Amino acid sequence: MSTSADIDKLIARVALKDRDAFKLLYELTSAKLFGVCLRILKDRGDAEDVLQEVYVKIWNKADRFSTGQASAIAWLASIARNQSIDRYRSRRPASDTTDEMPDVADDGPSPENAMLAKDETRRISDCLDELETKHATAIRRTYLSGWSYQEAADELEAPLNTVRTWIRRGLLSLRDCMNR
């Protein structure tokens, strides 16, 4: 089982171009990051291309990690999300013909994942539970699907400004709850 601290150390070794560490980091994290990419892109081929970019980026930028404040997991996850969102937005809009997305429910917790500290996860889901359902749903689905405000409005079938308000109110309550 890998903890965030182990992954921290691996990234430090990757910064020194330690190939064994890079391989191990890939083995420990690629399935999770691939899941993140796939959730956003909903296409295996695209998600595999993006995953490749993600790890090339990790290899090249690992030395920047130690100067940051985010945890190793948050750093890796944001590379995977940003790269997937870039790809998703650059795709032609009407590309929903094939949906190879595995059957993943939009809500409800999945089994524990060693990559994310359990109490952190519980805290954010507790906090999401405290929000108004509309706000919580908007934040959760938007984050996991990599939607823009416009896409969230389309998917949630609500006016853009309404969705923006839900998300902003939700983020504020979330921040207050997490800081408590």
Add this chain to the structure above:
Amino acid sequence: MDQAGLVVLKRLYEPMTQELNDKDRWLAAEYALGVLERDDLRAAEQRVDTDPAFRTAVEHWQQQLTPMLNEVDPVAPSAAVWEKIEARTSGTGSEQATGLWDSLSFWRGLSGVSAGLATAALAALLFLPGIGVFTNPSGGSIPLIATLTAEGQAPAFVARFDPATGALFVRTSLGDATETRVPELWLIPGDGVPRSLGLLAEAGSGNLVVNRENRSVLGDGITLAVSLEPAGGSLTGAPTGPVIASGKLQPL
């Protein structure tokens, strides 16, 4: 704290705590969430690269939102992905060690050791029989010490260099045995090209004799690092294995 101290402290922290306005705060939160498009997105990307306060705000949000990814099931990518990644990143591996060692931000990160740990290590060193600072007869030359750590870890090595004699005392305190590999100590001078100072004991302590050329380079602020190498040490003259600890020499 006196007035001068406060002024110094303020100057140090001001760039990091400079107030973001509401618009910036939303931009950071929305960038972390991923909802921005076009001009807003480009503005945010640029701020992340150039504005430490903004970057800190973004990282704070990323940190808070990431646990939601626990809902995402892991899915194994096909084996071809790793092969492509390997092909695209090879040729920049540890065989080109010299280029990698001057990654300054990384060294700075590694050298940061908590004051408590450093003090404990220093105390341990000072109380070792025979090498305490007060027994050192060298007149003008000030002994230098370094605590070598991996980030967030207890010191794995403590080194004490005596410029007068060229003796480098190193105490090893590695948690677990490294099996087939041995720790090798490197000096990283200003040019970033590591020079071997010799192999270290896997446990306990020992003295290395530093040659004249390296002796002239060892000084205040110079980085020492330890990598794991095959028995007998690196054959290439540069580190080939993982770096397990590093630290800077400082006046005792």
